[in-house]
Amino acid sequence: MIRYPTKKNTYETKKQSVANRGQTLESMIDESNLFYLAQGQAVVHKKPTPIQIVKVDYPSRQAAKITEAYYKTPSTTDYNGVYQGHAIDFDVKETRSKTSFPLKNIPVHQIHHLRAVKAQGGVAFLIIAFTLLDEYYLLPFEVLEYFIERAKKGRQSMTYQECVTYAIQIKPSFRPTLPYLKAVDEYVKSQKKSFKP
Amino acid sequence: MIRYPTKKNTYETKKQSVANRGQTLESMIDESNLFYLAQGQAVVHKKPTPIQIVKVDYPSRQAAKITEAYYKTPSTTDYNGVYQGHAIDFDVKETRSKTSFPLKNIPVHQIHHLRAVKAQGGVAFLIIAFTLLDEYYLLPFEVLEYFIERAKKGRQSMTYQECVTYAIQIKPSFRPTLPYLKAVDEYVKSQKKSFKP
Numbered sequence: 001m002i003r004y005p006t007k008k009n010t011y012e013t014k015k016q017s018v019a020n021r022g023q024t025l026e027s028m029i030d031e032s033n034l035f036y037l038a039q040g041q042a043v044v045h046k047k048p049t050p051i052q053i054v055k056v057d058y059p060s061r062q063a064a065k066i067t068e069a070y071y072k073t074p075s076t077t078d079y080n081g082v083y084q085g086h087a088i089d090f091d092v093k094e095t096r097s098k099t100s101f102p103l104k105n106i107p108v109h110q111i112h113h114l115r116a117v118k119a120q121g122g123v124a125f126l127i128i129a130f131t132l133l134d135e136y137y138l139l140p141f142e143v144l145e146y147f148i149e150r151a152k153k154g155r156q157s158m159t160y161q162e163c164v165t166y167a168i169q170i171k172p173s174f175r176p177t178l179p180y181l182k183a184v185d186e187y188v189k190s191q192k193k194s195f196k197p
Numbered sequence: 198m199i200r201y202p203t204k205k206n207t208y209e210t211k212k213q214s215v216a217n218r219g220q221t222l223e224s225m226i227d228e229s230n231l232f233y234l235a236q237g238q239a240v241v242h243k244k245p246t247p248i249q250i251v252k253v254d255y256p257s258r259q260a261a262k263i264t265e266a267y268y269k270t271p272s273t274t275d276y277n278g279v280y281q282g283h284a285i286d287f288d289v290k291e292t293r294s295k296t297s298f299p300l301k302n303i304p305v306h307q308i309h310h311l312r313a314v315k316a317q318g319g320v321a322f323l324i325i326a327f328t329l330l331d332e333y334y335l336l337p338f339e340v341l342e343y344f345i346e347r348a349k350k351g352r353q354s355m356t357y358q359e360c361v362t363y364a365i366q367i368k369p370s371f372r373p374t375l376p377y378l379k380a381v382d383e384y385v386k387s388q389k390k391s392f393k394p
Binding site: 037040042043045047048049050051053063064065066067068069070071072074075076080081082083084085086087088089113116117119120121122 | 234237239240242244245246247248250260261262263264265266267268269271272273277278279280281282283284285286310313314316317318319
């Protein structure tokens with residue numbers, strides 16, 4: 001990573017617009033999934049946001065129009081699918097911090113869900129982005145779980161350095177935008193070794 | 198199956214209410230998934246219906262209220278998850294016919310999706326119900342595909358007898374309501390044998 005010798009803010013703005021074109025992590029993952037699907041490399045989809053529908057109008061000869069509805073809390077993660085015989089299941093999280101990844105924005109139901117997926121032999125993880133650094137990591141569920149346990153007694157986050165050490169880096173590219181399946185390969189390969197931070 | 202010597206309609210009504218308590222196939226699957234999840238036997242969820250949200254109100258201090266939205270066509274099946282290391286993916290279909298299972302209500306995007314899942318090593322199938330017979334079957338994707346190919350040249354359905362012969366029956370029970378994982382076991386076991394109707 002080249003660090004331009006300019007002012008802090010200029011550097012960040014420039015870097016963001018050049019590197020990932022200001023895309024959110026979610027749109028990078030969606031694009032990558034479309035690419036992987038078209039190439040026959042994996043079948044991974046984002047789940048729709050669950051909506052509680054209260055009122056629907058049926059104007060004659062037209063499509064049903066929902067006129068009152070509310071967002072519901074999802075009970076799972078946002079992404080799942082199948083890749084070379086593996087059931088994969090993950091969520092994506094962004095942080096603007098450059099020094100740590102906060103754990104408080106991971107809802108407890110997602111942790112339960114990822115734990116259950118892993119127990120069934122699925123490949124469970126988070127994809128996290130340090131957006132201001134333009135750095136991306138696959139965080140294996142067992143690593144996440146270790147730091148969540150630690151958070152019960154103290155520090156509410158993983159440090160950036162802990163992410164570098166225990167997560168698997170994903171380098172953005174052109175096609176796919178975020179080739180996260182390479183990191184999945186690496187994770188699957190290493191999964192039989194036990195995790196000891 | 199005991200056939201009561203009553204009039205046709207009486208028999209059907211009675212049978213439905215006693216056997217599956219008038220439940221839809223979907224609610225039977227949802228109940229079974231909750232049971233399997235609670236027992237740690239599988240993690241399978243129904244995907245939310247995708248909704249195109251057009252307008253949202255944010256009344257002060259209250260939850261966001263969606264005031265204009267439309268149903269979108271899903272690009273996948275309704276159910277997926279992980280079971281003993283297998284990525285499973287399926288949709289559910291009901292018919293009130295007693296003699297055949299019509300193929301026309303399987304959208305083409307679901308066929309593409311199931312084919313892609315199978316190509317990645319997932320376990321792809323339909324669960325079909327002959328509601329008036331109170332009979333349930335797991336229809337492996339390769340069997341479905343064979344009959345869809347046949348439908349291009351002629352018959353637009355599988356006969357009931359073909360379902361009995363080539364699909365795997367699922368007997369309703371108490372807990373779970375529809376123990377379809379037993380049929381998945383059988384399907385997975387037989388998957389290496391080629392399908393020849």
